[in-house]
Amino acid sequence: MDQTTLNIIVVGLSFALYFGIAIWARAGSTSEFYAAGRGVNPVVNGMATAADWMSAASFISMAGLIAFSGYTNSLFLMGWTGGYVLMAMLLAPYLRKFGKYTVPEFIGDRYYSNTARVVAVVSLIVISVTYVIGQMTGAGVAFSRFLEVESTTGLFIASAVVFVYAVLGGMKGITYTQVAQYVVLIIAYTIPAVFISLQLTGNPIPGLGLFSTMAEGQVGAGQHLLVTLDGLLTDLGFNEYTAGTNAWLMALYTLSLMIGTAGLPHVIIRFFTVPKVADARWSAGWALVFIALLYLTAPAVGAMARLNITTQFWPEGIQGEAVSLETIENDDAYDWMATWQATGLLGWEDKNGDGRIQYYNDANADMQALAAERGWAGNELTNFNRDILVLANPEIANLPGWVVALIAAGGIAAALSTAAGLLLAISSAISHDLIKSVINPNISERGELLAARISMAGAIVLATYLGLNPPGFAAQVVALAFGLAAATLFPVLMMGIFSKRMNSAGATWGMLAGLISTCLYLFLYLGWFFIPGTNMLTADQYLFGIPPTHFGPIGAVFNFAVAYLVSNATAAPPKEIQDLVESVRIPRGAGAAINK
Template sequence: MDQFTLNLLVVGASFALYIGIAIWARAGSTSEFYAAGQGVNPVINGMATAADWMSAASFISMAGLIAFVGYSNSTFLMGWTGGYVLMAMLLAPYLRKFGKYTVPEFVGDRYYSTSARVVAVICLLVISVTYVIGQMTGAGVAFSRFLEVTSTQGLLIASTVVFIYAVLGGMKGITYTQVAQYIVLIVAYTIPAVFISLQLTGNPIPGLGLFSTMPSTGEPLLVTLNGLLTDLGFSEYTTGNNPWLMALFTLSLMIGTAGLPHVIIRFFTVPKVADARWSAGWALVFIALLYLTAPAVGAMARLNITTTMWPNGVEGEAVGVDELPDWFQTWSVTGLLKVEDKNGDGRIQYYNEAGPGMAELAAERGWAGNELVTFNRDILVLANPEIAQLPGWVIALIAAGGLAAALSTAAGLLLAISSAISHDLVKSVFNPNITEKGELLVARISMAFAITLATWLGINPPGFAAQVVALAFGLAAATLFPTLMMGIFSKRMNAPGATLGMVAGLVVTCAYLFTYLGVFFIPGTNMLANNADNWLFGIPPTHFGPIGALINFGVAYAVSSVTAPPPKEIQDLVESVRIPRGAGAALAK
């Protein structure tokens, strides 16, 4: 059986499974559409949360960015994992105890304000739309290679599948679909990693293989990789860059994670507050299976790519144009990978032109510049099985896994968008008397519009999947996270303070992104690439979240300090959400 047919069978079978689950678990009420009837088992919810959380950015893009930058991009791992712990400890149980369906609903009720609810909806829509672009980008990359279609055609196929199971099933269908998607994506991610770790180090556990000795060199894998890269003018793989920017980016991802509405609403689906805590614990276990593997995938892939380009070592000759492996040829067709023989010597020199001593070496050897002119970071994980010459079924499995990761998170985001429009705008603001059937219809229509918009935006994304997602995290950090934290832990925070704080965080962060990124969605451009000369105080747009959060906190506290405190019943509500039932009686004894 040829590879294309195998890919089609595996991916088609996974899509049939998702749609079948959606039909089986079709939502018949608003409670089932928004929160799966609040009857999901904590272990099941933990697995669904992990799938919702591990998007195309985690599965497809993160290891690629780590591979080509090294230690500095470990911030993705630290920020996203740390942020999930922050969410599980400081937000999820309290929001579940509050007992609502959506984040804007909590904001509106806690701050006794329709204006606050509407602003929260606007923030949610900006965050979720930005985030979903990365998912559609990842889906397009996966489709363009494995189903041999253009990325635009791939986006249309992915959108159709998401439309069927998300619109039909709502949160109930999405939950059980995400369980299946988690199983597909974690198997797809770990099997190639195990094979590659065995090939390079003889150790079947990728995380341990990363620090193991390579029989071919007699040195630890990271030492071998560092040596190869420095010989080619690149920085050492294990050396970080600016520690201040690394810390700022990690913080942006952490607090942005804790403010992501599509993940928070997953904790509204369990029966009890204790179940929300257990869900968080189980989700962290399921997430760790991929996140402990990702650094090894990145390092081993970078080593394989480098040795592919220099099969006889840097002292020998680069790979010949006619000697490029099959995987190189197949990925070149997508336009995401490209070489150019600039000096016409029949070989492809891959090196860092700006590296120390490389100009002299290039002049000595007759090189005319780096001839690996395009290597889209998002293809690395998907190409990994082919790079390592693994069996065809593994290649098909990684295709299904990449699509599962993109579609699972896209569905969660689209549900958050749909719920905000139907429940928090139509039901709560414009038409409070709408019937449950009418609200469910509005939810499904708004989701269809959201899918259409996400598809259109995904055609011309402003950067790699993980980079675009990082922008969404910065927006969440600057808007919803401070508002939720103050709503739970400050009885003095009032409606004017929270509303103006969100507005300030959103406006300042968006202004910075658009000022220093330029205009989004220009075809063929990467708006996140090397505009450092224009950055304010050297802060990249993806790192701006904590600055926006500080502005939000500052404005909120300043305004609330000069305006009337919340009503007594709201202060009592805050205390009841934060303090376990019966705690006061226990302390009195």
């Protein structure tokens, strides 16, 4: 059986499972559509939360970023994991006590203001649409390779699949679909990593293999894997894999990812689906366990993938011969290059006409001298999209076809699971918080459910359009969403829970300050509405050297400062609101907010 047919069978079976679950768990009421009827078991919810959390950025793009930047991009692991702990401890249980369906509903009721609610809806839509671009991009990459179509076609296929099961099932269907997707993605991520770790180091546990010595018959046999990788990269003029970077910017980026994580609406709403407050805490604990299974493996996947791609072109280091075009055409070990080239995500060019592909850092002064001596005309691996690395890794390592098909299903599951959660957050905000709470309070439950499904369909169309021209790799696009969440929703949620003095005016102006300052900074550097070529400023003009992806904490400071100043200059919240806030923070308090 050829690889494409095997891919279609494995991926098709996973789709059949998702569609079957969506039909079985179809939402018949707004409670089921928004919160799965508040009847989800904590272990099940923990697994669904992990799937919702481990998006295309985690499965597809994170290891690729780590592979090409090494230690520097380990901040994704630290920021995302630390942020989840922050959310689980400081936000999720308290928000569950309010017994609401959505984040804007909590903000609207806590700050007794429809204006605050609408600003929260706008913030949520901006965050979620930005985030979902990365998911659709990742899904398009996976579909394009394994169905051997253009990445644009892959994006359209991904949109159609999400449309069917997300619009049909709502939160109830999405929850159980995400459980299945978690099982698929964790198996798909782990099995290839085990194979490759055994192949390179003889150690079946990837996390331990990362710190093991290279096996006999491998490049650098007997030497530690990271030492071998550092040596190969420096030979080619690249930085060492384990080299550090600007500590200030790393800390700022990590903080942006942490507090952005804690403010992500599509993850927070998962804690509204459990029966009681204690279950929200247990859900968080189980989710951390399930997330750790992938995150402890990701650094090894990144390092081993970079080692494999490097040795594919320079099997004997800088003194060896580059791979020739003739080799690529005739050697089965290079078949993966031809198939990925068809997607437009991998490309090479024989610049000096010697029939070979030279892969090196042509910006390095030492390599420029060597290139002149050997008659090279520059790095001839002209296009290597980082998002393909994890998906291509089993093919690069020449693993069995069923492993390649499995990782195809896993990558698609990761992208679709998070996309569905984000689309539900957008849909709920529009139908429940905008239409039901502000525009038409008398709308029937049937009408609200219809509005929710129409809103989700519209969100899918918008996400697909924006996914055609994303402003970066999947993980980078996601990082922008985290910065927006950090600057808008995280501060207002924290103040809403832990400050009785924070009033509606402070919350509203604080959110606007965080949203406007962060959006302006992003759009100035990335282009208005992420249109390529429309950026007005360049990297050397960054404010205090801060890149757009790192700006979240600065926006959060603006939010907190403006909220504090405005709140203290205006009237305190009504006493019933202050009592409500106090009751939420007290384990055995009383009132309508307790354990609904």
